[in-house]
Structures are given as C-alpha cells and as structure tokens.
Amino acid sequence: MSQGLEHSLTSWSGQALKHQSSWIDELDARVRVVCAALFALVVVSSVSFVAVLLGLSFAFFVVKASKLNIKRTLRRVVAMDLFMLTLICVLPFTTPGDTMFTLFGLSASWQGLTHALLITLKANAVLLVLFSLVATMSASTFGHALAHLKVPDKLVHLLLFLVRYLDVISQEYKKMRRAMQARAFVMGTNFHTWKSIGYLFGMLLIRSIERAERILGAMKCRGFCGRFYLNDEMKITPLDRRFSAFFSCFLILLIGINVDDLLQ
Amino acid sequence: MHIVDGALSAPVLAGGALLAIVGIFIGLKKMDYDQLPLVGVLASVFFIASYIHLPLGFSSVHLIMNGLLGILLGWVAFPALLVALLLQVIFFGFGGLLVLGVNTLNIALPAVFMYYLCYRGIRHDSAKVAAIWGAIGGAGAIVITSIMVAFSLALSGESFVLAAKAVLPAHIPIMVVEAFVSYSAVYLIHSVKPDAIHRDLIS
Incomplete structure (x- = not known):
C-alpha cells in the first residue's frame, strides 16, 4: 500500500483535480478562495449539530456541482476518516458525561461520541468544499488568486x-x-x-x-528584479455576484442556527 | 502529525495562527528575492520527502525532515513549510485549513530551534561529528514537534489529554528513522559538497 501511495502522490505537478468542466470553473478564482475560507471558518466554529450537518450536505452539493470524480474524492476523504476513526474510539471514554456503555470498567459517554462525530463532520465538510471550489483550479491559478487577494x-x-x-x-x-x-x-x-x-x-x-x-x-x-507579472486578468462577472450572494446567505443561515442554539 | 479541522479549540487555533504569522513575517524579512528559487526548490524537497514511505515492521512511516530543512533555512523554514502545507491541505486533504497556522507552527518552530542548536555542530570539520549533529537536529525536531502537537491537543480540552499523551510514544519510531536518515544525509553532503553546509544559504 505504501508503494501505491508513493507513486500516486509524487506525480502531482500542480494541476487541478480531475473533473469535467462545470459552472464552478466559470467562477472567479478569488471568489472561490474567499468563499471556501469563510465556509471553513463558519463550519469549524459551529457548535450546533444541525448547522454542521447542513454544512456537510451543502459540501456534497458543491462536490456534485463541480463534477469532481466522486470516487477519487471520496477516496481522499476516507483516508482522513480512517484517521478520525481512532478519535471516535477514544473520545467517548475520555469525555465525562452520561454513560452510553461500559467496557472493562471504563464508561463511554454520549457527549464524547457527539464531540467526535462533530469533529469528523466538520473536517469532512471543509475538505469537500476545498476540493470542489479550490482544488478544481490549477495550483498556479490559486497562487495568482492569492496575489490578487493581497497576500x-x-x-x-x-x-x-x-x-x-x-x-x-x-x-x-x-x-x-x-x-x-x-x-x-x-x-x-x-x-x-x-x-x-x-x-x-x-x-x-x-x-x-x-x-x-x-x-x-x-x-x-533575463533581468529578474524581484517582480513577477500576473498575466491573468480576473474579473467579477454577474455569475460571481449571484454565487457570492447565495453563498453568504447560506453562511448567515448557518450562523443564525448556531446563535439560536447558543441562546437556548 | 497533521491535526484536522474542528478538533482544536478557538483560542489554540487563534494563538497558533498568530505565532505562525509572526514566524512567517520574520522568515519573509530574512528572505531575499535572490533566494526565492533556493527556498522554493527546498520546499519542494520537503514536500517530496513527506511522500517517501519507509517500511517499519508491518506498517510504514513517512519522512518529515523538518529538522534538516530548518538547519539549512533557519527562519525561512516558516514560509517554506507554510506553502508546502497549504498545497497539501488543498490538493491532497492532509490536515485542515483553519489549523494551518497551528500545523505550520508545530513543524516550523522546531526547525528554527534546530537551526540555532546545530548551527556550529553541523559546520564541524569532521564529517562524522557534523553528521551526529545532523542526527540530533533530525530527531530533535521530531521530539519538539510531537511535544507541541501534544500541547496543542491538551490545551484544547480535557478529553484530548489521553490522545496528547499518546502522541509522543507514537512518534518514537519516526524519531529513530529520521535520526539515521539525517545522519547519512549530512554525512553525504559533507563529503560530496561541503560548501552547501559551510556557507550560510540564507544570510
């Protein structure tokens, strides 16, 4: 297995993840980067289960929309989830709370399980959105987008x-x-x-x-003097505006659900 | 090694990101435009190193090599490791976006430590002595990295303390492997191109 890993990963030279072209590709690179970052911020700081689940289903929707190869994408995510499995096994025993079951004198708590599940869902949602919004552009486009964003x-x-x-x-x-x-x-x-x-x-x-x-x-x-030229013009189109508006509405909805959850 | 999104608490994420930004800022200040190709190429060596899987009994470990990179680059290891980790998150899904600050700090700060610790030792005239310092740098960076990973987990909540305690023993095999690999790498560089070590790559 380690051999397979070694081979598939060292042959990456900055190209986008394999996918058919979709309307996501038409979006401005900056919009995609900013949206993905905001999504990560909102989902990771969520406390409500409903909000995170909603985020995850939205992530699946974006994956579908970006026409990523579902099988390959899932394989990447599953690699991470195998790692998360240890967390799911450990956290219930180390978190105090209502007992779910007892194993060798150690009690597993519901709170621990919920916590572990919440972490797993958050990590998955963020990765899926990153894959479909950002990894569908080539790494150099991503770099240019960062440059336009004043990095x-x-x-x-x-x-x-x-x-x-x-x-x-x-x-x-x-x-x-x-x-x-x-x-x-x-x-x-x-x-x-x-x-x-x-x-x-x-x-x-x-x-x-x-x-x-x-x-x-x-x-x-060739006379390099500390400056590279960004030779792609990035323009915000009506499609970008519509997408940003829709995206921010969704994020506000998630924030609203969280605030509601906190107030209760 | 990579902590995923959602696990750490907000203060740890913010603190890690803040410290990482300070480190990156110092690194960028120290880096000249003339050194861009060197740093970029060494960052890709680091990227490739993390895909070299060495078999270890029934499982395998991958090299990290932040110690050696730190010895070569010093503070510039911060920006170099940041871009490598950023690409790994986005295109391969290792780690997470918001924990990028913490992950960068956990890998780059030990690298900077090793730069100062091994600065004189690595420039010793005898290849053997220099190589031993290389081994110390390679293993030492992993030790500090795993302690920092453990700390960032433990600071995030009571329930992570057990996981944090498991981090250090889990990294002992990588420590040993990395020490041997760094030893021979420095030994080879010392014999083949001593200039690469004696000269300050980043001044």
Missing part, C-alpha cells in the same frame, strides 16, 4: 516556485529511486535502508541546491 508577494512567488519545481524534483527523486531499484535495492526495516535513503535525500538536497543556483542564474540573465 505578500514573496509568499505567492514561493508558492509558484514550489508548484513549478515540485515536478522537477520529484522526477529527480524518481530517477535516483529507479537507479537504486536497478541495483536491486528493496526497502526494509534495517540500517542499510535508512542509510541508503539518507544518502538519497542528501543527494536530492545537493542537486536541488545546485539547480536553484542555475535557476537564479537564468533569472538574472
């Missing part, structure tokens, strides 16, 4: 560099791994593996430091 430009440049060179460095890594495999290297739980991987990582660092020097040289040669 410090050094940070944006760093992001764009990371996106650009991720693929290059991962090619480098794969090349060296293949060379090791050609020499019959198989990973195991032993000192030899750790030493070899250490050498691999050290070599990766050296090669990337040298590559960085070459990149800087090439940039200097």
